[in-house]
Amino acid sequence: MGKKKKKASLAIDWVKVVELLLISRAIDDLEERELVPQKKIFYQFSARGHELVQILVGMHLTDPNDAASAYYRSRPLLLTLGLSVEDAIASDMARSGGYSDGRDIGVVCNLPGVGIPKVLPMAGDVGSQYTPATGYAQAIEHRRTFFNDKKYDHSISVIFGGDGSVATSGFWSALTMATTLKLPVLFIIEDNDYGISVSGKLQTPGGNIAENLKSFQNLKVYDGDGTEPEEALQLISEATAYVRSKQGPALLRVHVPRLNGHSFQDNQAYKDDQLLEAEQHRDPLMKLKNLLIPEIMSTDDWDEKVLAVNERVRKDAERASERDEPGVDTLYSVYSGQYPESQLIGGLAAEKITLPEGTEEKQPETQRINIVEAVRRTLENELRLNDRLLVFGEDVGMKGGVHAATMGLQSQFGGHRVFDTSLSEEGIIGRSLGLAYGGFMPVAEIQFRKYADPATEQLKNAGTLRWRTANKYAAPMVVRMPGGFAKCGDPWHSESNEVFFARMPGWKVAYPSNAEDAAGLLRSAMRGNDPVIFFEHRNLLDSRVARRPYPGDNYVVPFGKANRLTEGSQVTIVTWGAMCERCEEAAGLSPYSVEVIDLRTVMPWDREMVFSSVKKTSRCLVVHEDMITAGFGSEIVSAITEELFYELDAPVLRLATADVPLTYNVGLMNHLLPDKNDILQKVEEVMSY
Ligand SMILES: Cc1ncc(C[n+]2csc(CCOP(=O)(O)OP(=O)(O)O)c2C)c(N)n1
Known part of the structure; x- marks a missing residue:
């Protein structure tokens, strides 16, 4: 038995690593061979080639308040952190439960661990994962430093991204935050040389972000092969330990192959045969097999495991497909x-x-x-x-x-x-x-x-x-x-x-x-x-x-509750912000009885007060400062027209700025903005019907 192998076997539960990797592969296989062709799944991103690193990182997230920010290729990480196979497949099938109860594509993941490591909610935009996860690191830092909260003493935030993501503004913004504030963040770049079909050399000069960041202050940089089990383990152990030890952020770049298309639909025509073959030789599953057989497992053990995992995944997929369609109870609920x-x-x-x-x-x-x-x-x-x-x-x-x-x-x-x-x-x-x-x-x-x-x-x-x-x-x-x-x-x-x-x-x-x-x-x-x-x-x-x-230290104005500025019976003006003053002034000068309503909040807006006023006056003018086309006034006009058509004696009119920005020249600006004379004129117009 080689010395190296012995060391590896002691450091981590390699059998668990194998099991998780096989589960991930079995799900990818089943989805690609059956579930996508059967149109039970529409979005499929395989993790083949990336799994080892993710599993090893997941096994290093041991603190209850650790968080990971994941990627669409991150299923092995989530499985390591406790995602059930059934939930994983149900998410892809848009069945009830899962990441989003059928609302989001099945690769946009999250895992809300309370008292256990969590996966922060991912978003579909590449690069958007970086700053929220860095903000979470700032929360860790704040809790342990200023609340003296021992539960956060060794917690870290880990962010996963690909080589394409290092070109995004989110990456650089987060890097600046993490390094200037010395936050407990570990950036993990799974570099497979491609962002869909675009070479990593277009994302960072030379194609290796770790090389380029070696002189970045307050950042410890690690770089290595993410397919070699022992090397990857060593790098991940060191990088996580470094960030846990409160010395500041670190970046770990791991070189991995993407052993399939970007997604199911991608045939990789932009890679030549030689490259495709070379990538297959870097498969971490094969390297793991070579490491573990025969010292830790026999070939029979391995084969049995493969069969057992495939069987289990198939059963879980059946259970996932038997799940209900998601309900509509909270489909419209955003607050x-x-x-x-x-x-x-x-x-x-x-x-x-x-x-x-x-x-x-x-x-x-x-x-x-x-x-x-x-x-x-x-x-x-x-x-x-x-x-x-x-x-x-x-x-x-x-x-x-x-x-x-x-x-x-x-x-x-x-x-x-x-x-x-x-x-x-x-x-x-x-x-x-x-x-x-x-x-x-x-x-x-x-x-x-x-x-x-x-x-x-x-x-x-x-x-x-x-x-x-x-x-x-x-x-x-x-x-x-x-x-x-x-x-x-x-x-x-x-x-x-x-x-x-x-x-x-x-x-x-x-x-x-x-x-x-x-x-x-x-x-x-x-x-x-x-x-x-x-x-x-x-x-x-x-x-x-x-x-x-000042109305007092406990005074609140609820959202969606407008304020009637003037009482009137002949015409309603709906407005908000700086136009309130002008409308009120115009109401005072108008020969008509004008009711002015200050919305105070435009979302939600007080439909009740507006509708009851318009029912009374039968005429309405909406005044706002923002540009007229598709301004919020359009929404109010539509709503009144839909609800109160038979109550109206005139069309509901709008007064707003024309569709150009405001100007530096004061005369031109005043020309653009609605003033009290414009309002009086528009009131006259609405009264003339
Ligand atoms: C802001 C944004 N732009 C474009 C896309 C479309 N898109 C999805 S994945 C991807 C490539 C990302 O490549 P990389 O970060 O290297 O990750 P990999 O797929 O190689 O794992 C692109 C362009 C997106 N999701 N978000």
Whole structure:
């Protein structure tokens, strides 16, 4: 018996490794040979060639609070961490249960371990796995350092990706976060030289990310062959031990072959025969067999195992196919209150932490404050109330934010509660997801609404998270963002475009028009269990008209509850944000009796109040600042027309900005924005029918 083999046999349960690898192969075989051709499965990605590394990593995730962020080729990892074969196949067949209860494709995985290592919810976008998993590492770090929580003392976050994924902005954003903050993250790059058909040399110069990152500060780099059992084990043991020892992040690149097409449909015509054959010679299953036979297993043992595994997988597949079709009970449910129970992982609710509900009764102070101060005071109050609440973003720390809404909070609560981030919006929102998974309430600032664009992928995924994991995971968070016109406009700082978020399932959207509502809505959002976009209109931040007395430390404004600004009987104006002031002024000057409704939240919006007002007036005008085409006003007009057609005496009209951005030139900007004269004219028009 070779010396090397003895060492390997002592270090890990190789029989278990074999068993898991055979199970993974048997599932791939069954799916490819039968279930896909029979059209029982539509998406099939084989893990052949990648399994050994994933299984060995899975066996090193031993801490109850470890987390892994997986990939569509990660089934061997999930099987190692406890996924049942039946669940794996049921997910692929879109049957009930599984990862998503039939909502998502069967390779987009998650495994919500509570008190055991978990697999964070994957998303279909390559590269999107990196920043949430790094945010989870920040949660680990925060818990052990500032809560002195011993349960997280040795926990780590592990992220899997392919050679193609190292070109994504998510990868670089996460790498920056992990290395600047020295977080307990292990990046594992399963490098099979191809991203579908594209060479790894187009993803990073020379094709080897480990080589290129050797001089990256605060990053320990490992590189080796992911098909050689002992070498892979050595690398994985060292890399996981390094990250567990709190020395900082590490990156492990393992070279593996992809022993099949990218997915079932891919025939690999872009690889020549020589390469295809050479890849088969690197099969880790064969290398494992050579290592274990005869020292640890006999050939008969091996063959018996193969038969037993195939038999078991076939039985589990039958059970999976006998499972019910998923039900429709919660098919439309995207918010927390729409499910009978709280999510298993994410935010305070999953940890059974409850905050006071708050009250709609005001306890107003005498002095009027502006929106900036209302936001600052509310953040301050909630930071005091809830030690899981974290405030972060670009410049929110010592500077107090470019709009001064976090002024003084860092010195009061410390740099661990109120902190600056690197300049990556994808990082800010991805981190928020990870922090939420780790049991925190993230309150992120995006400096200007337009600069949320780079975070779109993470924002969308945060919104659909609850739905696509069938309420297993959720990421409640608040994302504050100033937008809209100010003393001048421009295409970058003045965008409103709230409709974009209103169309992202799972998000609630607040757009306060005054300081009192800002305090109440922000508090509602921070004590809630859903993700919220919180607009802070630039022109209202310090405006005289938006000032109100601070309504008290427990004051909340529920979402979906509009505010009637003026009572009227002849025409209803529905509006929100900075247009409220203009509509109210126009109502005062109008010869007609005008009812102005401030929606306060556009998602959800108060259909009840709007409909009852329009029933009374029979005429309606919707006014908003955002561009007119497909703006949120279109939704309101459609809803009123559908519901109240026979009650209307005139078509429901819209007044909004034309379909161009606002301008730097003040005269041009004012020309574009609806003003009180435009509103009066439009009221006249709606009354003229
Ligand atoms: C943002 C995004 N762009 C494109 C795709 C389509 N796509 C899916 S997998 C893939 C290749 C990824 O290659 P790699 O990271 O090397 O992983 P491998 O498949 O080789 O394991 C592409 C382009 C995607 N899912 N997401």
